[in-house]
Amino acid sequence: MKIYRLRYPDSVNIRQLDASSLAIGFFDGVHKGHQEVIRSAQKVADDLSIETAVMTFDPHPSQLFSGKSVGYITPIDEKIRVLESLGVDTLFIVSFDWELASLSPQRFIDIFIKKLGVKHVIAGFDFTFGSKGSGTMKDMQELSEGKYGTTIVSKVTFDQDNKVSSTAIRQLLSKGDVEAAAELLGRPFRTTGEVIHGEKRGRQLGFPTANIQTAEEHIVPANGVYAVRCLIEDTWYRGVCNMGVKPTFHDPEHRIPTAEVHLLDVNIDLYGKKMAIEWLHRIRSEQKFESLDDLKTQIGKDKQTAKDLLSD
Incomplete structure (x- = not known):
């Protein structure tokens, strides 16, 4: 082109x-x-x-x-x-x-x-x-x-007479409805960014993660946990991603939401690499846990849910 x-x-x-x-x-x-x-x-x-x-x-x-x-x-x-x-x-x-x-x-x-x-x-x-x-x-x-x-x-519609529009897609993403957004886009919603150093909390919990720095002007889905696909150097990987502020560790009012991806199939060094994330399914909202054990238990459940959703 x-x-x-x-x-x-x-x-x-x-x-x-x-x-x-x-x-x-x-x-x-x-x-x-x-x-x-x-x-x-x-x-x-x-x-x-x-x-x-x-x-x-x-x-x-x-x-x-x-x-x-x-x-x-x-x-x-x-x-x-x-x-x-x-x-x-x-x-x-x-x-x-x-x-x-x-x-x-x-x-x-x-x-x-x-x-x-x-x-x-x-x-x-x-x-x-x-x-x-x-x-x-x-x-x-x-x-x-x-x-x-x-x-x-003429206008292209969905749900009878609603116009397919960028505004409608933004509204769906603001609610975390990535599946409905994909229907209007004709493909999964995608964000791209570079893997940066984070707080290493995922590694400490036994679930190493990659922190993705997305462009400031790029809209992201609502805070929550998602089943995703990640493209790294021409290879696709399955993953589970937390978009949010990690309220168990931080005051949500003083944090900028970030994407934190745990790859399901491999454990590789991703620092400095470019990653594209396709947001496929929303698993749950982000929540604060009373203890690290509760958080680890939920992360394990999220990981299994993501595997089940991405098994097809």
């Missing part, structure tokens, strides 16, 4: 760019609704014998307008991975800053659609662009001057 990072007005010109069918949107999560937009772009690309392209933006517009960090379902590296797995040929990552946010819909189209050789634009029914989001897909078509076609993709 070819990747181009664009920034207005400095870096917007690309030489020898192939004609494309373009799916456009922010696509946080690259969930089933987003995948429908991308599939539509791929179908048009096949019909026209051109490439499939995706245009996304970084950072999230609300981060620019509010000044607050956004909890991403798919930070940019994860978004790139998922889009490549879907067979996208070209990815445009456009810097979302005040220069871009001030563009009129006409100017946006001139620079980011017509100049990039786009032959067809596909977006969701609620996609907007240009200054204050004033441009709609109706404007996209009316301003085309016959140089490209457009397709609007």
